Amino acid sequence: MAPLPGAALVHSPLQLYRYLLRCCRLLPTKSIQEHYKHAIRQNFQVHADEDDPERIQQIIRRAIEDADWVLNKYAEDKGNK
Numbered sequence: 001m002a003p004l005p006g007a008a009l010v011h012s013p014l015q016l017y018r019y020l021l022r023c024c025r026l027l028p029t030k031s032i033q034e035h036y037k038h039a040i041r042q043n044f045q046v047h048a049d050e051d052d053p054e055r056i057q058q059i060i061r062r063a064i065e066d067a068d069w070v071l072n073k074y075a076e077d078k079g080n081k
Contacts, residue, residue, distance in 0.1 A: 007019065007068075010064060011057075011060070016064075021040065023036075023067045023070075026071055036070065047059055
């Protein structure tokens with residue numbers, strides 16, 4: 001599964017937050033969605049004081065890659081059933 005269409009437009013933490021929450025909507029069950037939403041909120045709290053622009057972009061890239069991995073994982077699980 002490719003990244004959501006808006007992945008290339010994510011340049012700020014707020015845009016990333018919205019993008020990741022939209023990705024959660026694609027997960028198969030409500031409990032899985034809630035699990036990842038909780039993880040997203042926790043990670044944003046952990047990195048809220050980050051002020052280095054290069055580090056912020058690194059976090060954004062990694063978060064999008066991780067979201068793609070999670071979505072692919074559940075898409076493969078669905079395909080194997």
